[in-house]
């Protein structure tokens with residue numbers, strides 16, 4: 001496997017002495033060739049007053065090499081109290097440990113001296129997290145829907161699990177896990193795992209214990225927790241929604257198709273292997289649209305549009321139950337294996353549930369969004385396989401992994417046929433279920449199981465161009481944009497002045513049609529025309545968060561003042577990075593906009609998730 005794998009890379013980086021090595025995780029300190037963690041058992045108390053998780057993690061460690069002496073784990077902002085070896089007689093032996101130097105993006109290595117001999121041992125680490133843990137967000141009651149109780153949720157991808165659990169924080173290490181979480185009385189804890197009986201009485205400290213177990217081996221970035229005033233509503237037999245009580249009704253009706261979605265996905269890509277599929281609707285500060293935590297996807301409330309028009313995001317998170325959670329990228333360089341495949345699956349689900357027209361609109365908008373990203377990216381960041389050494393892997397999150405990855409599968413479809421590609425994917429999910437793989441392992445599998453079926457249909461050179469080349473290859477099969485032809489016609493007539501604002505047939509437009517209309521307006525539109533649009537369709541107060549974003553971009557570009565109070569409300573009430581980042585970027589282009597951005601950010605920052613803060617800090621910095 002290794003030799004063949006290298007052949008793919010040699011062609012692009014033959015002379016480079018520092019050539020990237022496939023399968024090597026440059027974002028982890030863990031010495032995975034010497035020791036492997038197999039199971040993580042957590043016992044953690046949740047303190048909202050201290051903003052900390054405290055307790056212990058018991059790691060079941062397997063020695064890979066007899067000569068291995070030190071176990072190296074990933075940590076970030078953790079206070080380590082003690083490390084010990086659990087003995088069979090339920091006693092323990094202290095182990096010598098040392099935290100290394102802090103490294104940018106990565107945190108600190110925790111080096112534990114292991115006794116010689118035993119192949120398997122259980123290491124207990126007593127520790128606590130710090131309030132600034134990058135993978136946790138501690139919300140005050142004011143930041144929740146109910147305003148009465150605080151809320152905690154995690155976001156471990158890419159490398160933030162280490163900020164709340166000391167472990168081998170690399171996607172190529174898969175662990176089973178169990179947890180006992182002691183939550184303040186009246187609050188409910190949920191995790192990406194099966195839960196034990198609910199309804200235990202609080203202990204003497206007023207804490208209620210919740211028990212969890214994940215029996216399938218998952219990468220660390222899928223370990224997830226949330227604690228808050230959370231209730232559950234069933235949708236189907238194995239599906240349901242968790243949310244704050246005030247959000248539950250809206251969420252349950254928006255995502256009423258959940259059970260059907262799982263069934264559609266199974267029909268296309270094989271059995272759902274995780275038991276239940278539930279959603280947790282997070283407070284509005286959630287930094288991502290969704291996070292595919294197994295059994296329990298974490299979802300932003302900004303996709304609750306009232307008309308199911310943004311549920312493609314749910315299809316996306318569900319699809320990760322195959323691409324990502326079952327077959328996982330081995331390193332963050334291989335992120336496109338998670339995301340490109342998932343977008344491809346997502347579109348198949350959307351098509352099966354909501355029809356071909358809707359799917360083609362999503363495809364067309366996806367391409368527009370990819371082109372916007374490519375315009376701002378240097379060639380090195382336009383490759384599917386990304387060199388992210390010395391970078392924060394969260395910065396690798398662009399449409400390249402998503403939409404260009406999907407275009408690659410679309411290209412294969414055009415050469416081999418849809419049925420063949422879907423059959424190939426079913427086999428791929430089956431073959432690689434539960435290990436983590438890197439780009440070249442996938443390419444080898446592709447060569448043997450699809451390309452070889454029809455020699456010459458796709459050449460190695462073409463694959464090379466897709467995976468290691470910049471931009472969109474000339475041989476890409478691009479989604480036709482004609483699905484938006486009527487919208488283009490209406491826009492052109494409106495811009496030319498031959499169609500009055502009141503005559504725009506927009507009352508019947510779907511979200512996707514609105515996005516296409518707004519995203520493709522000319523750079524300069526006069527204020528009174530924007531005012532007409534706003535007055536006729538109340539765009540500044542749009543309930544749909546995506547339409548609002550597209551509208552605000554136009555208003556900032558044209559300095560349309562009436563929208564600014566609404567932009568401020570938007571930026572201070574939600575924290576999803578995809579929605580707020582483009583607005584800060586647009587604002588920073590003029591001195592007046594920059595002053596506004598800084599003033600708003602000064603108030604919004606405390607309510608944002610650490611991941612969003614990192615991104616916006618870099619945009620709204622005083623140096624710029």
Ligand SMILES: [Zn+2]
Nearest residue numbers: 316320339342
């Ligand atoms: Zn995804």
